[in-house]
Amino acid sequence: MNAPTLTRRGFNKGAGGIVLAFSLLPAEVLAQAAAARLPGSLNNNRLLDAWIRINADGTATVHTGKVELGQGILTALWQIAAEELDLPLSRVTITQVDTSRSPNEGFTFGSQSIENSGVALRLAGAEARAILIELAAKKLGADAAALKVADGVISAPDGKRVTYGELAAEANLKREASAKVRPKPASEHKIVGKSIPRLDIPAKVMGGAAYVQDLRLPGMLHGRVVRPPRYGAKLESVDEAAARRVPGVVAVVRDGSFLGVIAEREENAVKARAALIAGAKWSGGDTLPDPAKLYEHLRSRPAQTTVSSEKKATVLASAKVIEATYNKPYMSHASIGPSCAVAQFADGRYTVWSHGQGMFPLRVDLAKALKVPPPQIRCIHFEGSGCYGHNGADDAALDAALLARAAPGRPVRVQWMRDDEFAWSPYGCAMSMKVKGALDGGKIVHWDYELWSNTHSMRPANPAGNNLLASWHVADAQKHGSVTNVPIQFGGGSDRNAVPLYDFPSQRVVNHLVGEMPLRASALRTLGAYSNVWASECFMDELALAAGADPVAFRLAHMTDPRAKAVIEKVAAMANWKPGEKGSLSRGRGIAFSKYKNLACYVAVIADVEIDRASGKVRVREAWAATDAGLVINPDGLKNQIEGGIVQTASWTLLEEVRFDRNGIRTRDWSGYPILAMPDVPKVSVELINRPNERPLGSGEGSQGPAGAAIGNAVAHATGKRLRDLPLDAARVKAALG
Amino acid sequence: MAINLKVNGSSRSVPAEPDTPLLYVLRNDLQLNGAKFGCGLAQCGACTVMVDGKPVRSCVTQIGTLGGAEITTIEGLGTAQKPHPLQKAFIDEQAVQCGYCINGMIMSAKELLDRKARVSEADVRDALAGNLCRCGTHNRIVAAILRAAKEMGRT
Ligand code: FES
Ligand code: FES
Numbered sequence: 042m043n044a045p046t047l048t049r050r051g052f053n054k055g056a057g058g059i060v061l062a063f064s065l066l067p068a069e070v071l072a073q074a075a076a077a078r079l080p081g082s083l084n085n086n087r088l089l090d091a092w093i094r095i096n097a098d099g100t101a102t103v104h105t106g107k108v109e110l111g112q113g114i115l116t117a118l119w120q121i122a123a124e125e126l127d128l129p130l131s132r133v134t135i136t137q138v139d140t141s142r143s144p145n146e147g148f149t150f151g152s153q154s155i156e157n158s159g160v161a162l163r164l165a166g167a168e169a170r171a172i173l174i175e176l177a178a179k180k181l182g183a184d185a186a187a188l189k190v191a192d193g194v195i196s197a198p199d200g201k202r203v204t205y206g207e208l209a210a211e212a213n214l215k216r217e218a219s220a221k222v223r224p225k226p227a228s229e230h231k232i233v234g235k236s237i238p239r240l241d242i243p244a245k246v247m248g249g250a251a252y253v254q255d256l257r258l259p260g261m262l263h264g265r266v267v268r269p270p271r272y273g274a275k276l277e278s279v280d281e282a283a284a285r286r287v288p289g290v291v292a293v294v295r296d297g298s299f300l301g302v303i304a305e306r307e308e309n310a311v312k313a314r315a316a317l318i319a320g321a322k323w324s325g326g327d328t329l330p331d332p333a334k335l336y337e338h339l340r341s342r343p344a345q346t347t348v349s350s351e352k353k354a355t356v357l358a359s360a361k362v363i364e365a366t367y368n369k370p371y372m373s374h375a376s377i378g379p380s381c382a383v384a385q386f387a388d389g390r391y392t393v394w395s396h397g398q399g400m401f402p403l404r405v406d407l408a409k410a411l412k413v414p415p416p417q418i419r420c421i422h423f424e425g426s427g428c429y430g431h432n433g434a435d436d437a438a439l440d441a442a443l444l445a446r447a448a449p450g451r452p453v454r455v456q457w458m459r460d461d462e463f464a465w466s467p468y469g470c471a472m473s474m475k476v477k478g479a480l481d482g483g484k485i486v487h488w489d490y491e492l493w494s495n496t497h498s499m500r501p502a503n504p505a506g507n508n509l510l511a512s513w514h515v516a517d518a519q520k521h522g523s524v525t526n527v528p529i530q531f532g533g534g535s536d537r538n539a540v541p542l543y544d545f546p547s548q549r550v551v552n553h554l555v556g557e558m559p560l561r562a563s564a565l566r567t568l569g570a571y572s573n574v575w576a577s578e579c580f581m582d583e584l585a586l587a588a589g590a591d592p593v594a595f596r597l598a599h600m601t602d603p604r605a606k607a608v609i610e611k612v613a614a615m616a617n618w619k620p621g622e623k624g625s626l627s628r629g630r631g632i633a634f635s636k637y638k639n640l641a642c643y644v645a646v647i648a649d650v651e652i653d654r655a656s657g658k659v660r661v662r663e664a665w666a667a668t669d670a671g672l673v674i675n676p677d678g679l680k681n682q683i684e685g686g687i688v689q690t691a692s693w694t695l696l697e698e699v700r701f702d703r704n705g706i707r708t709r710d711w712s713g714y715p716i717l718a719m720p721d722v723p724k725v726s727v728e729l730i731n732r733p734n735e736r737p738l739g740s741g742e743g744s745q746g747p748a749g750a751a752i753g754n755a756v757a758h759a760t761g762k763r764l765r766d767l768p769l770d771a772a773r774v775k776a777a778l779g
Numbered sequence: 780m781a782i783n784l785k786v787n788g789s790s791r792s793v794p795a796e797p798d799t800p801l802l803y804v805l806r807n808d809l810q811l812n813g814a815k816f817g818c819g820l821a822q823c824g825a826c827t828v829m830v831d832g833k834p835v836r837s838c839v840t841q842i843g844t845l846g847g848a849e850i851t852t853i854e855g856l857g858t859a860q861k862p863h864p865l866q867k868a869f870i871d872e873q874a875v876q877c878g879y880c881i882n883g884m885i886m887s888a889k890e891l892l893d894r895k896a897r898v899s900e901a902d903v904r905d906a907l908a909g910n911l912c913r914c915g916t917h918n919r920i921v922a923a924i925l926r927a928a929k930e931m932g933r934t
Pocket of ligand 1: 796815816817818819820821822823824825826836837838839
């Protein structure tokens with residue numbers, strides 16, 4: 042009998058493969074399968090006019106669900122829309138997110154804005170233009186294919202013309218996008234690909250109103266909040282009278298252990314807050330782990346363990362095995378401006394102005410905390426101080442709403458004080474990474490990687506709870522949401538970049554997601570990627586050293602992705618890398634690479650460091666980065682992001698660690714959390730490999746993993762000592778040098 | 780009580796106590812957005828303004844100590860139509876990410892350019908050592924200040 046053998050290939054090709062593929066899809070994807078899947082954020086916001094409106098004066102108004110965080114995203118999206126619409130930038134306005142009118146695009150995070158919002162605007166813009174051309178063809182009695190468009194004017198070969206403004210009333214954009222109209226090819230781009238000056242900069246250098254902090258509404262009051270002295274402490278009593286004696290105090294608000302005050306004048310709100318702090322009695326509270334044993338503690342806690350990647354091949358017993366453990370402490374967003382929000386409660390409805398990363402998700406948790414249906418809350422985005430993930434912005438929004446409830450009709454502006462920000466904004470997670478590598482014939486034959494971390498995703502709108510701080514403190518307290526991890530196929534969370542891009546014949550990557558969260562943590566720029574690239578790329582150098590190979594050549598020898606190779610080779614050329622060059626006792630140089638999330642931009646970084654052997658202080662003298670982000674929308678904006686990421690990472694890597702003891706957080710001001718200052722900032726050169734025919738890749742966070750590991754490798758190169766615990770501060774380096 | 784202040788060349792009366800930090804008065808009473816609250820502890824420089832030509836941290840400067848001193852804020856440097864060379868250079872160099880630190884950077888740089896006839900890159904970095912930036916915009920900030928210095932004949 043000739044029975045077919047079921048090979049893997051055969052199985053995937055057969056009908057069984059198709060059934061299998063569908064049954065693995067989550068329910069909501071299946072539900073949407075009825076309507077065709079549309080690219081980017083068009084899929085969830087399918088009407089063209091959710092994105093683009095053509096106005097009677099010939100201008101266009103463009104909506105996006107993504108928010109400006111100082112990364113220049115609104116400018117890039119504005120360029121994309123104007124390009125496809127064939128309108129000059131001056132006739133296109135892009136709006137800030139407002140839940141009463143914007144498309145719901147969730148959060149602005151993970152360097153995904155260009156890939157989601159940008160794709161939607163590109164296709165919606167092209168389709169809107171096609172609709173206008175079709176209308177014009179009828180009006181002008183000409184063939185649509187013969188019409189030309191420039192600056193919002195459509196002209197026929199016989200010279201007759203009609204403007205977008207004249208067609209606006211008839212152009213029906215209240216229809217579902219088809220995503221069938223092909224956007225312009227890169228060769229026809231006139232606006233995309235140009236370094237257009239950012240929209241938001243002039244106001245920021247002139248003292249214009251640029252931030253939610255600058256919002257000044259009629260009758261506005263000033264609020265301040267008082268937080269518990271430690272996690273979990275309960276407010277037993279408070280001397281409200283002392284606070285009320287401060288002039289202009291309108292209300293002291295106490296709800297369980299949530300405590301705040303509103304006053305006519307800001308300085309009086311600050312004084313009243315001090316009076317409340319002095320007169321408050323708290324009890325209980327959590328005991329934190331011993332900071333000296335943080336990583337052992339983390340690795341010993343119960344965890345959900347999953348395998349992020351596994352590839353098996355025989356490893357000979359003769360292979361040389363080395364292993365190491367790397368650690369990263371809690372880090373703070375350390376935004377220069379503390380979190381701030383304005384809220385107004387009138388006629389049972391709330392209006393909230395916030396610098397959070399997602400107005401729609403914020404509204405979900407505000408509604409749960411305030412116990413009103415979401416449509417009774419309107420959230421409007423205004424920029425805040427630089428935001429590197431999930432900081433206290435959303436929490437301040439609930440604080441403002443809770444205080445505003447005590448002064449109906451009047452807007453209340455809440456600004457956190459510096460200690461609120463350092464002690465209560467969620468941190469970037471502490472992480473521990475164990476890595477083992479086997480070498481045979483100078484090549485890596487097996488890679489074994491395990492990591493331990495809390496979740497990096499405790500943002501609002503988790504269905505299992507409420508992730509806004511004050512919701513845990515009010516009398517009718519809510520619980521925080523469940524522990525989730527971004528799935529690896531969407532870039533991963535704690536295991537982001539834990540799976541190396543190198544071609545190892547055998548590998549195993551294991552993620553231990555620890556549920557117990559002693560310090561409040563959530564998303565900080567790159568989630569787990571900074572830490573995982575730190576461990577993996579430092580360990581690549583350890584293996585290269587063991588194999589007697591040059592770090593650049595060793596990486597290239599294990600890589601097949603041509604775009605990855607190209608950035609490594611490019612940065613080596615930029616920095617004039619000399620294979621086999623020895624570090625001196627006080628100078629060293631290191632390289633590292635990653636493809637962010639294994640899905641986004643490719644970045645390779647070389648760093649040169651200088652070490653003061655007496656003090657142990659490390660200074661990054663210079664850094665080079667080569668980046669491939671596919672089609673580049675705004676080269677200067679992209680360079681600014683890559684460069685800023687490297688400087689911020691130098692600070693993380695050399696200096697940063699949230700200090701705490703068993704009783705609580707010790708980092709309360711800048712003296713407890715030094716960051717890199719102007720004289721220590723490295724010179725940075727960035728080069729882009731533009732690939733106009735590749736899709737644009739997210740890049741806002743791409744340089745941070747490789748920058749950190751490049752610095753670590755440079756320190757090892759100089760000193761001959763491998764430091765595996767972050768940060769590489771003077772005390773640690775000095776101790777290692779002996 | 781009311782206190783008189785001289786801000787950007789005009790005399791203003793504000794209904795605040797003498798121990799009120801200048802920052803709150805500038806922002807809330809005089810509606811000047813430039814100076815920012817960053818720490819309230821004289822640690823970050825976001826609130827920098829000039830008092831009689833010297834940079835001060837307005838978050839810890841009590842208005843009662845100012846007497847008739849001349850206070851200059853970033854709004855007093857230039858306007859969108861007539862920007863100060865520093866403001867123009869920050870736009871030309873796109874030397875901003877979130878921009879929250881930029882007020883302090885420009886005001887500290889202004890004092891440096893007023894004080895020194897010739898400035899080097901090292902001078903700029905030293906003068907700004909006490910101004911924190913979290914976005915990593917430092918190198919562009921230095922480039923912008925050097926561009927303005929050149930424009931003003933100070934390099
Ligand atoms: S706000 Fe004044 S120095 Fe930080
Ligand atoms: S540009 Fe954001 S803090 Fe400097």
